[in-house]
Amino acid sequence: xxxxxxxxxxxxxxxxxxxxxxxxxxxxxxxxxxxxxxxxxxxxxxxxxxxxxxxxxxxxxxxxxxxxxxxxxxxxxxxxxxxxxxxxxxxxxxxxxxxxxxxxxxxxxxxxxxxxxxxxxxxxxxxxxxxxxxxxxxxxxxxxxxxxxxxxxxxxxxxxxxxxxxxxxxxxxxxxxxxxxxxxxxxxxxxxxxxxxxxxxxxxxxxxxxxxxxxxxxxxxxxxxxxxxxxxxxxxxxxxxxxxxxxxxxxxxxxxxxxxxxxxxxxxxxxxxxxxxxxxxxxxxxxxxxxxxxxxxxxxxxxxxxxxxxxxxxxxxxxxxxxxxxxxxxxxxxxxxxxxxxxxxxxxxxxxxxxxxxxxxxxxxxxxxxxxxxxxxxxxxxxxxxxxxxxxxxxxxxxxxxxxxxxxxxxxxxxxxxxxxxxxxxxxxxxxxxxxxxxxxxxxxxxxxxxxxxxxxxxxxxxxxxxxxxxxxxxxxxxxxxxxxxxxxxxxxxxxxxxxxxxxxxxx
Ligand SMILES: Cc1ncc(COP(=O)(O)O)c(C=O)c1O
Numbered sequence: 253x254x255x256x257x258x259x260x261x262x263x264x265x266x267x268x269x270x271x272x273x274x275x276x277x278x279x280x281x282x283x284x285x286x287x288x289x290x291x292x293x294x295x296x297x298x299x300x301x302x303x304x305x306x307x308x309x310x311x312x313x314x315x316x317x318x319x320x321x322x323x324x325x326x327x328x329x330x331x332x333x334x335x336x337x338x339x340x341x342x343x344x345x346x347x348x349x350x351x352x353x354x355x356x357x358x359x360x361x362x363x364x365x366x367x368x369x370x371x372x373x374x375x376x377x378x379x380x381x382x383x384x385x386x387x388x389x390x391x392x393x394x395x396x397x398x399x400x401x402x403x404x405x406x407x408x409x410x411x412x413x414x415x416x417x418x419x420x421x422x423x424x425x426x427x428x429x430x431x432x433x434x435x436x437x438x439x440x441x442x443x444x445x446x447x448x449x450x451x452x453x454x455x456x457x458x459x460x461x462x463x464x465x466x467x468x469x470x471x472x473x474x475x476x477x478x479x480x481x482x483x484x485x486x487x488x489x490x491x492x493x494x495x496x497x498x499x500x501x502x503x504x505x506x507x508x509x510x511x512x513x514x515x516x517x518x519x520x521x522x523x524x525x526x527x528x529x530x531x532x533x534x535x536x537x538x539x540x541x542x543x544x545x546x547x548x549x550x551x552x553x554x555x556x557x558x559x560x561x562x563x564x565x566x567x568x569x570x571x572x573x574x575x576x577x578x579x580x581x582x583x584x585x586x587x588x589x590x591x592x593x594x595x596x597x598x599x600x601x602x603x604x605x606x607x608x609x610x611x612x613x614x615x616x617x618x619x620x621x622x623x624x625x626x627x628x629x630x631x632x633x634x635x636x637x638x639x640x641x642x643x644x645x646x647x648x649x650x651x652x653x654x655x656x657x658x659x660x661x662x663x664x665x666x667x668x669x670x671x672x673x674x675x676x677x678x679x680x681x682x683x684x685x686x687x688x689x690x691x692x693x694x695x696x697x698x699x700x701x702x703x704x705x706x707x708x709x710x711x712x713x714x715x716x717x718x719x720x721x722x723x724x725x726x727x728x729x730x731x732x733x734x735x736x737x738x739x740x741x742x743x744x745x746x747x748x749x750x751x752x753x754x755x756x757x758x759x760x
Contacts, residue, residue: 491534
């Protein structure tokens with residue numbers, strides 16, 4: 253509510269602190285998704301201060317604020333140098349999704365009439381979103397069931413005259429493996445089609461892992477046939493959120509991503525991104541992070557990340573009932589369970605111990621699993637993490653798999669969701685033990701408002717009354733296993749419809 257009279261800053265900050273008490277912690281390494289921690293507070297502090305310094309500069313008009321042009325040039329140049337094509341043109345964007353949106357738009361506008369995007373099933377949904385927004389069509393291609401890398405013959409078979417863009421990931425998020433970029437880019441080039449490498453995760457990581465001794469295959473703009481690449485600085489660049497770089501093979505393709513309009517009587521619009529007015533804070537935060545870590549800093553973070561990933565994968569393989577999916581080549585580890593050890597139950601148990609492991613639902617023949625993003629801070633706590641996973645696996649074995657009420661998935665799949673208003677939907681959820689009431693949201697201090705990989709808050713689960721109550725750590729995770737098990741039993745379209753309804757109820 254808007255107060256009648258202005259409130260003092262201390263009061264406001266105290267309220268923010270109280271609200272944040274229910275959040276997952278962004279530092280410390282106990283949350284294995286969403287956040288990237290160097291373990292070096294001085295780096296994050298430099299970013300915060302630079303962010304605040306540039307917060308009010310508006311990137312809407314580069315002629316009005318040349319400071320942002322200078323910063324963007326530096327950041328883009330650093331990315332181009334790291335990613336195989338020094339001097340390549342680029343755009344600083346707000347994140348992976350926006351970089352991907354612009355790469356897809358550039359491809360669409362570069363090849364009028366071609367409306368298809370050939371996409372491995374492990375690629376990020378940002379491509380589906382871009383296709384949805386831009387009126388294009390996704391042509392899904394399978395991945396190898398053992399390595400989880402995109403199938404090259406399937407890509408080859410999927411490309412045709414209507415293809416605007418072929419995509420490879422370096423790495424894909426679900427199993428952290430790098431698609432065969434060289435082969436895929438060669439297919440695209442031989443058919444005169446553009447090829448985007450989604451290196452949102454790996455762009456600012458793989459080069460350092462390679463220096464640390466990892467066998468990283470060629471994946472960047474130096475590979476013949478690759479025409480654009482996205483690299484998120486707010487992931488392994490360790491910059492504050494709102495920072496990604498999209499690079500293009502040439503300026504002509506970059507111009508296809510731009511948008512200009514003079515079709516109104518106001519100021520002329522020249523936009524490099526989806527957004528128009530936007531703060532230069534994220535750009536300055538990213539620039540400061542790069543400058544304050546330098547090559548040496550990133551090299552060291554790469555080394556510790558590689559060591560932590562290897563130790564983690566090895567440790568998990570030794571835990572009965574668990575297995576690692578694929579061969580984690582980067583810094584992402586996917587842990588599958590077994591009939592005896594249900595990973596959704598395991599995640600709840602880990603949550604009870606103060607750790608967040610991200611559930612990933614089964615899809616395209618890939619089993620449900622838990623995702624772990626290893627970052628710079630992980631190595632110092634890797635034994636503690638392994639201990640928590642081992643204890644949680646034991647507890648999950650004792651509890652048994654999450655039960656899906658008989659007939660519930662079929663019932664949900666048969667519902668006409670459009671015929672239900674949000675209140676009825678919430679009531680229906682409550683009747684099967686899932687509390688979606690708005691009172692569950694913003695309940696600072698109970699420590700149970702985390703968000704899991706399905707987009708459902710932990711507060712949505714039944715029987716989570718025994719939360720830690722300290723407001724500082726992850727919640728108790730008492731009930732998400734049942735919710736995840738039900739979602740897992742539903743087809744993807746029904747999951748999506750349910751998630752949209754959940755979001756709508758959350759903001760009711
Ligand atoms: C491979 C990959 N691409 C794109 C994205 C989207 O990035 P963002 O959340 O910054 O929009 C992600 C996010 O995790 C990702 O893992």
